[in-house]
Amino acid sequence: MACSSGSNAKMSSPNVSTPVMAVTPDAVDQKTSPAVFEIFGKIWNVQARLGQGVSASVYRVSSGRASSAVKEFQVDAQGGDYGYLKESSVLEKIQGHKNIVTLYGMFTNHNPFGVATHCLLLELLDDVKYIQTDGYRAPEAELQNSLAQAGLESDSGCTTAVDLWSLGIILLEMFSGIKLKETVKSQEWKDNSSAIVDHIFSSNAVVYPAIPVFHLRDLIKSMLHNDPKLRSTAEAALINPFFSIPFAPHIEDLVLLPTPVLRLLNVIDDNHLYNEDEYEDIIEDMKEECQKYGTVVSLLIPKENPGKGQVFVEYANAGDSKEAQRLLTGRTFDGKFVVTTFYPLSAYKRGYLYQTVQ
Structure with a gap:
């Protein structure tokens, strides 16, 4: 492939490029931008670092009137170059697609520390300033995009917290069944997104009775903090109870499979729950009755x-629970006919309560 500078020289194949030296990550300060790249005898000046990732950095470079981008792959302790080989191979195979960045060529850079790094010379896309997809964009990414459009730089860059924000929106859309692009742009969302999430869940809880909705609700809220420092990390999200509890069993399963835990339905009116004296009396009455x-x-x-x-x-034990289920079903409590089902002991012990599929 020809270099973008107009030179007739061909870019070297990754199979014949200079081997990467094995060094430790601390041997080179890879956060320091190189001043120049020498590409087939021609000097390309580095104008700016456009991006920094775990495996590579991207720079805007120029040579005369020509401008391009260089992606320099970092050296790891084993001198591995899997990422470079994979990316260059894919880009070579899909050259010419209107929506794919153009690969001009591949070269090996030798820095002043004596370390050789693999690089890609790429088409420079000056319209590329937006971070994340519209509608799934975290607040800090929105700010950084606005500053970039104005030609300014943000003091604090985006972190992996932006991905947790996007995932939170995706989960909320999956639960609600609606696109939330306009909602997250609204002033109401900016003022109190937590209240909007609560409203969505209160409206859909009956539609999804098998999902432990309060765990999912709290998980999504933890992902949608405006402050990325308060936002849930991926590690914290993965240990959320929502990912570890089973979906609610079918009601017939709870009726037919005895467990030590018995659940009584159609027993207590909501208004009794908010009067502390009445609530304590009900607790004592139920204990006295069930202990029989x-x-x-x-x-x-x-x-x-x-x-x-x-x-x-x-x-x-399950035997006592089964006897109680037989004798309590159909009884009246405060004028109500009691309905009973068994309940999974493991879920009860871990504090997982959910509605059942009717």
Whole structure:
């Protein structure tokens, strides 16, 4: 391939380029931009570093009136060049596509430290200033894009936190079933995005009864902090309970499979939950009644969803729970007919409460 400077010299193949020297990452300060690149005997001056990644840096370079971009792949401790070979190979195969950057050629750069690095000479795309896709763009990326358009530089660059923001929006769209591009641009979102997320979840909780929605809601909120320093990391997101709990079982499964935990439905009105005296009286009444059928280990009545107003009774064994289920089903409590199902002990022990699929 011919160099973009107009030279007739051909670029060297990666198979015959000078081998990369094996050095430790600390041997060279790879954050320092080179002043020039010598490409087949011609000097290209480095005008600016356009981007810095884990495996490579990209520079704007010029030689006379010609301007291009150079992507310099970093040297690792083993002298590996997989990324360079892979990228150059792919770009060579798809040359000529209108939506793919043009690869002018490949060369080996020898820096003043005696280290050889593989480089790609690429088409310079001066319209390339936007970070992230519109509608999934984190606030700090939006700011950096605005500054770039004005020819200014941001004091603090974007980090991997922008990816967590994008993932948060994607998860919210998957749950709501609607595109949120205009929503995230609105002033209401900027003023109180958390309230909008709450509204979306309260509107769709019944539609997705098998999903532990409060865990998903909290996960998404943690990804959508405006301050990237407060935003959830990928490591923290992966240990969120949403990814470790099973989806809700079908109601028939809970009826037919005895477990030590019994769930009582259609027992308590919501208004009883907010009067502390009445709430404590109900707890004591339920314990007294349930202890007639076996040893009660614990009893829980959540005051909010999931499980709001339901009674979870943990017996010492499944036999006691099964006997209680037989004798309590159909009984009346405060004028209501009691409905009972079993509940997974593992989920109850870990505090996972969810609605069941009807």
